[in-house]
Amino acid sequence: MVRTYLGVSSLLFGLAGPLLATGCGGGGRDETDPMGMTVGNTAGQTSGPATSGTESADESTEGDGGPKLDVMFDTDGMMTGGDIDQSGCDKVDFLFVIDNSGSMGDEQDNLIASFPQFIDTIQNTLDEAQDYHIMVLDVDAWQYQMCENMCTAAPPECINAMGLCDLTAGPACLFPCTLGLVCGLDGGFECGVTMPMECEDVLGAGVTYPRGQGSSNQDCSFATGARYIDSAEPDLAGAFTCAAQVGVSSYADTERPMEAMVQAVTAATPAASCNEGFLRDDAILVVTFITDENDSTGDSAGTPAGWKQALVSAKNGDENAIVVLGLFGDNDQPGAICQDLMDSSGAEAAPRLREFVNSFGPKGFFGSVCAPSYDSFFQEAVALIDTTCDEFIPPEG
Structure with a gap:
């Protein structure tokens, strides 16, 4: 820079x-x-x-x-000893939105593997901008909502003498008892024991304690004491790994990556107080989202235009202070890597997500979520982030 x-x-x-x-x-x-x-x-x-x-x-x-x-010269409009060119950023806020549905295990591993090289390149390239905030979101609110519903869904005749749901007790027992078994074995859920955590189970709030299968399943204990990591974190890559390993145990009806993003950056939402201090007016904002499904109508609230406006509003109307990076299905693109989504492989084509990224023009960049490695994607993104940082004019005051 x-x-x-x-x-x-x-x-x-x-x-x-x-x-x-x-x-x-x-x-x-x-x-x-x-x-x-x-x-x-x-x-x-x-x-x-x-x-x-x-x-x-x-x-x-x-x-x-x-x-x-x-x-003899007129000093009107000329720089004085106290005047400097104020363009360029000193701070970067990184927001990662990570799909935590059952098919995202490999993709989370790829993201985590690419992060150390990405942040190292950022540190070496953005020489004047060494002040980072990094926050991770997943794409649901209370990930065990369906499991909790299951606790009261089983008819009394399904509960055996040991207090367990018996799926062989009758046709009405098959679904709730099977789901209960999956919730218990797969996600570590217990009826009456596993409860929502303050902020942790709010859509758009930063992740600090991932839970369930495939997750880090621990309190990440960021040095900030907040829901985001900063550049003073003793083990930056380790802290990111803990948060970004959000797991694959989401039992939510829908995945809402864009709605999570909007909630995270919008004032007066339930997530706003949880994320206090993350967004800074004098920083550029870099949003990265990764999902293997299209955020279709009926999933996230709003439209691509509305999602964009939420980010622009969060940056006080300065669209040039935003970089958007997307990793999603490229099935409908020439030279596609992704196959159709089946079980835990492939992905859905994502025209709405691509429309959102493209709405940022040269500040938007997307790649295939099915790529075997994300290293080259993030290395290319660094140049875009660097240019955005160079051109940024921090607000006065």
Whole structure:
């Protein structure tokens, strides 16, 4: 990342060279003459030298006959010693939205494997932006909602003398007893024992204690004491691994990645107080979501246009402060990697998610969730993040 600072010292240097080379000029500079400066600040380029417009000086004579230089220029609109080019970011907020449904085990492993190289490249490329917030979301609220419903769904005749649901007791017992068995063995759920956790089981709240099959199944205990990791975390990759291993035990009726994202960044939602401190006005926002299903009508509330507007509103209307990265099904694209979703392999085509990413133009980037590795995807994304950081103008105050 290239950032250019220009103060009064560089201005005086630019003026002094021509003056000393030519001696005293003949006439005064007209106050209306321009004095322009051009400074390179394009990603991937080295800042060019400051160039000034016409400079001149008045020559006057003191009593001893020696020359006196009066540099005559209008300082209106020019940089002073306290003025610097304020473009460029110092902070980045990373939001990861991870599908925790039963078919996402391999994809979570790929994401976790790619993270250390990704964050290392970010640290080496965004040399001025070393202040990170990193938060992980899953795509449901109370992941055991169906399991909890099962606790009261079984008719009394299904409960045997030991208090267990007996699926052989009759046709009405088959579904609730089978689900109860799955919830217990697969996700570690117990009727009357496993309860929702404050903030942990709120849609859009940062994940700090993944539970169920395939999850880290532990309290990640971030050093921040909050629902996000920051750049001071002693083991950044380890903390991310703990949170991002959200597991595959979601028993929610629908997966809602975009709604989780919207809830996370929108004020006055149930998730807002849980995530306090994550979003910063003077940081760029990088959203990465990974899912093997299309967020269809009937899943997340809203539309691709509405999801975009939620992010833009969260950044006070500055669309250029946002990067959106998506890993989802590419079945309907040329050269697709994904096969149709079957059991735990393949993916659904995701036209709505692609529409959302494409709505950000050059700030949106997507890849195939079925790729065997996400390393190249994230390495390409770094250049986009770097450019966005270079071009970012933090709000005043």
